[in-house]
Amino acid sequence: MKKVLVACGNGVATSTVVGRKIQEACEEAGIAVNISQCKLMEVESKADNFDLVVSTGKFEGNIKVPIVNGISILTGIGSDDTIQKIINYLK
Amino acid sequence: MGELHFDETLIVKFYEKHNKEEILTTLAEKLYKAGYVNNGFKAAILKREHEMPTGLFTGHVNVAIPHTETKYVNEDSIIIGILDNPVQFFAMDNPTKPIDVHIVIMLALSEPHGHICLLQKVVNLIQKKDVMMDVIRSDDMNTIFSILKKHLLS
Numbered sequence: 001m002k003k004v005l006v007a008c009g010n011g012v013a014t015s016t017v018v019g020r021k022i023q024e025a026c027e028e029a030g031i032a033v034n035i036s037q038c039k040l041m042e043v044e045s046k047a048d049n050f051d052l053v054v055s056t057g058k059f060e061g062n063i064k065v066p067i068v069n070g071i072s073i074l075t076g077i078g079s080d081d082t083i084q085k086i087i088n089y090l091k
Numbered sequence: 092m093g094e095l096h097f098d099e100t101l102i103v104k105f106y107e108k109h110n111k112e113e114i115l116t117t118l119a120e121k122l123y124k125a126g127y128v129n130n131g132f133k134a135a136i137l138k139r140e141h142e143m144p145t146g147l148f149t150g151h152v153n154v155a156i157p158h159t160e161t162k163y164v165n166e167d168s169i170i171i172g173i174l175d176n177p178v179q180f181f182a183m184d185n186p187t188k189p190i191d192v193h194i195v196i197m198l199a200l201s202e203p204h205g206h207i208c209l210l211q212k213v214v215n216l217i218q219k220k221d222v223m224m225d226v227i228r229s230d231d232m233n234t235i236f237s238i239l240k241k242h243l244l245s
């Protein structure tokens with residue numbers, strides 16, 4: 001089971017939507033995934049427990065886990081590419 | 092999770108030139124007067140927007156989706172500001188990147204993961220260029236409400 005941490009400013013709104021879209025895309029691709037959400041400021045302390053971080057806000061800390069900018073999943077511009085990038089990390 | 096409040100009185104069209112703080116203040120004050128948020132909401136919205144902006148560049152009608160912590164919310168509600176003159180916000184994924192916004196969708200949510208459906212509808216709506224253009228072109232509140240209602244409440 002792959003684990004993805006989705007981060008946004010408050011950990012409330014946009015991470016919920018992005019997390020759901022990632023879940024659906026992974027299901028379609030046959031990848032078992034567990035999605036967690038957090039606030040941007042929590043990413044550094046939590047990231048090590050995950051395979052991938054996806055963020056809608058700008059993350060400027062240091063983590064060992066790959067991080068993908070998830071903003072396109074909200075705006076629609078380039079969202080397919082972003083989803084594919086996420087899937088490629090998780091395969 | 093209670094009922095979501097959204098009706099014609101929660102759509103505000105701004106014709107004069109404003110800055111983003113004025114827009115956010117007006118919208119937050121309306122929610123407060125309606126009793127949907129408490130008196131900490133306005134300051135929290137302004138602070139959050141300053142520290143972690145919510146501007147989204149859609150490539151057509153850009154939006155901002157200001158929201159803040161659930162503890163400031165009494166009853167789930169949305170209020171929408173339509174800006175005749177675009178107002179500069181900053182991008183959610185790059186706080187130094189300015190975005191000229193035409194529609195502000197202020198969300199007051201009382202639970203961290205509640206209303207996923209609504210949030211998905213907001214995200215789907217902002218990607219629909221034609222619908223967004225219809226909203227900003229109209230001056231009739233009833234027309235605007237029926238467009239938004241169709242996409243957000245059905």
